[in-house]
Amino acid sequence: MRRPRMPEPVEPGEVLAEAAGADVVRGPRQVLHGVDLTVAAGEVVAVVGPNGAGKSTTVGLLSGDLGATAGTVTVFGRPVRRWRPADLAVRRGVLPQHTTVAFPFTVAEVVAMGRAPWAGTPLAADDEAAVAEAMAATEVTGFAERTFGTLSGGERARVALARVLAQRTPLLLLDEPTAALDLRHQDLVMRVAVAHARAGGAVLAVLHDLNLAAAHADRIAVIAGGRVAACGQPARVLTPELLTGVYQREIEVIEHPRTGAPLVLP
Amino acid sequence: MSVTPAVRRRVTGWPLLVGLAVALVAMTVLAAGSGQLAVPPDEVLGSLLHGLGIDLGPMPSHPQGDNALWAVRFPRVALAVVVGACLAVAGAMLQGVFGNPLAEPAVVGVSSGAAVGACAVLVAGVSFLGNFTVAAAAFLGGLATTLVVYLLARSGGRTEVVTLVLTGIAVNAFAFGVIAFLTFAADPQAREQIVFWQLGSLNGATGQALAAVTPLAVTGLVIAATVARRLDLLALGEGPARHLGVDVERLRLLVVVGVALLVGSGVAFAGIVGFVGLVVPHLIRMIAGPAHGVLLAASALGGALVLVSADLLARTAIENAELPLGMLTSLVGGPFFFWLLRRTRSRQGGWA
Structure with missing residues (x-):
């Protein structure tokens, strides 16, 4: 990219x-x-x-x-x-009405996708902190290692928001x-x-x-x-x-x- | 119905890649030494090193050993590595761009499209690019079919299983119709070659074949490496991928060209070897998760390992005879595809 x-x-x-x-x-x-x-x-x-x-x-x-x-x-x-x-x-970050993930990515991986735009910039150093902060803010840290497809509707919605917040x-x-x-x-x-x-x-x-x-x-x-x-x-x-x-x-x-x-x- | 564990224990990338690389090296040495003229592994390595100008290790003790290795075995094993890597990576890329784990070059018809290209130049007897002609024609055939499948099977950014599989049936039917016509029109020698193509075999491996497909294969693999991160983002769908900065149109174009290069390389001299691109990426995903960086690299190694092993089995399972390679991979891959189809259906609760 x-x-x-x-x-x-x-x-x-x-x-x-x-x-x-x-x-x-x-x-x-x-x-x-x-x-x-x-x-x-x-x-x-x-x-x-x-x-x-x-x-x-x-x-x-x-x-x-x-x-x-x-x-x-x-x-x-x-x-x-x-x-x-x-x-x-x-x-600008966009949260779509519905989020689907095609393969069994974990919650942590999905949230980290929000950092993709910053790859190669000085702010890529904040990746880990941004992901952790976004997950904490939306209270999804507890299921970071679960795959997205196994989550309930409400959990998915918060993970999707965390992904957008991590984009900062x-x-x-x-x-x-x-x-x-x-x-x-x-x-x-x-x-x-x-x-x-x-x-x-x-x-x-x-x-x-x-x-x-x-x-x-x-x-x-x-x-x-x-x-x-x-x-x-x-x-x-x-x-x-x-x-x-x-x-x-x-x-x-x-x-x-x-x-x-x-x-x-x- | 299988239940996915809530928390997956995943092997991280490096141990898997190193393990696959070690297994691949061991298997290539074993495969190069096996056959009617058996050469022990240390002599295989010795011959290889001497050939590369390094005086290390014992030379083959059999008088014809060195010659057999360099004239027959090494090209064949090397072509198996290239074809296996290409098909598995092409499968993983197709699955990524379709957002669908059932996409596979042979299933969706890209392989038969590449075979049409290769057969056409064979029957017409043209060689506008010399050695590269067949490989180039296979690439063009693959490119045209990939585009057709892509345009026909997608709607609204996703591809449903049913649409994809049915599109594959239609494309395969048409491609095999063209191949049937070419078989009809061909002279006996070309006809034999076409039949061998449809069965899939590495029997035709030569140094020239290897030299012809390697540049295409390497270009395809480089493209795969450059799109890996973007394919991860595409798993969120086209809209979200675009919102994360992916130029989706450009990505699609790159993937289509990459898949065509890889499948063209895989098919040009080995014919249609099915299901490698389905089984290998699927197993890698189960072990290491779906992130495309590791997936594509491990699929290349795993695909090469599977094809070298399968080819070894094909030529040593029966004394003085050679089983078609495509037959072997289909006998394993067909049931696997069926299992995957059933599982996908039970997860979605029936076809839409």
């Missing part, structure tokens, strides 16, 4: 990923319409919305997997599709990082995401649980029918009127008695 061009230091508040007026067409169907979305250093942006609204497509758009048929997608100040894979891999990139794009997890591990993963943002990184995470989004995200983007229906601070976005319209069922929002965060009651 080619050596990457090392990433420049990230300024606080710098926009690391931006979609502007982006359309995406898949097959005969237009799945995104004029999406405007930014993710800046220091913040966690949650993407929420009903099934099929275009959340995963948004992640695919920002990661460069899908091309925009109109509008622009920029990461680190350059159109995402103009980056060389090797250079992009030291700047400023920008993280996470597609449903909490989907297969129990309450405790959902909270663990969101705290990891918040810690990454507080340390100067940027996180975009697709979430299904609106309360999880409200509790941890700095901003929430509600996507419905391939459009950004609302985007902003949780308390501004999570309103009964908007959610009732988007999810097409009666939804109430109250204030959390202790934290003051919005609580969504379906």
Whole structure:
């Protein structure tokens, strides 16, 4: 693999990923319409919305997997599709919705794959520390030597996240990082995401649980029918009127008695 | 249904590689000394060292010993090493790029495609590259078939077992149809050669054959070494591999060319020797795990070891006769393939 061009230091508040007026067409169907979305250093942006609204497509758009048929997608100040894979891999990590591993690799080997982009750079010296730290943060150290295929769904999800964290990139794009997890591990993963943002990184995470989004995200983007229906601070976005319209069922929002965060009651 | 142990005890790379290398050297010396004219191992080594200009060890005591070794045995054993290494590494690479442990040059039809190339120049009687003609034609035949299999068998970044095996059946059927036509069209001498090809044999090993395939084989093995780390990442799927910096298109192209070079080298003078590329990488994975660095290196050594041993058996099992090598590997590899197929099915809970 080619050596990457090392990433420049990230300024606080710098926009690391931006979609502007982006359309995406898949097959005969237009799945995104004029999406405007930014993710800046220091913040966690949650993407929420009903099934099929275009959340995963948004992640695919920002990661460069899908091309925009109109509008622009920029990461680190350059159109995402103009980056060389090797250079992009030291700047942003992507957690796919499902992770499968074709051969019986161990958990430790899978997490270590996250270090591949740094091979041949001075930061390759951090490989061991990065892998150990990522495994500790996601609580997978205990089954480091087991093969990926023998793990439960929730364990796999955390190992997959550990692989992305070990990559140590400023920008993280996470597609449903909490989907297969129990309450405790959902909270663990969101705290990891918040810690990454507080340390100067940027996180975009697709979430299904609106309360999880409200509790941890700095901003929430509600996507419905391939459009950004609302985007902003949780308390501004999570309103009964908007959610009732988007999810097409009666939804109430109250204030959390202790934290003051919005609580969504379906 | 077999149960995979939750924690695998794996042999780390180096002991396995050293063990295989030692076994391979011992087996090549033994194989070179065995046959109608038996030469003891120390005399085999002595002859080899003298031939390389080192005056060490005893020369063969039989008057024809030295001659037999250099004219027949050494080329044959060396070709067995090259062919075995090529086929096993080609199998491991195909499995890596398809993300499927059942991919194998003979099963998916790449070997028969290479054989079509080799047979075609034989029947047409052309020799545009002299000594290299057959090897080059086998490479081109292998390249075309690898591309076809690759394009037909994949969808959405993965290849299902059923699609891959059925594609292999179709490609093999077509290739054997072409070979049948070439057999029909050939003169008696070429016809005999084609039949020998389909059975697989190292009987035609000569120094010239060795010289023709070695450059292709070495190029293929170098490509294999350069893609090893990227094949590990490809186990995560194409998207994640790309996110980790792999230029997936480029990787695919490299693997396809590498596989064609290796299979072309394997088939050009030895014919279709099946299942080496299936059995060897699978056993290595069971011993040392799936990481491609060790897997590819150990497969090269293991494939060479298996083929040298199988060829020794083929030419010494029956007095004054030689069994076809491809027959032997198929008799072992066929049931093994079936076992692997059954196991894959029980793990997936039936075919999709």
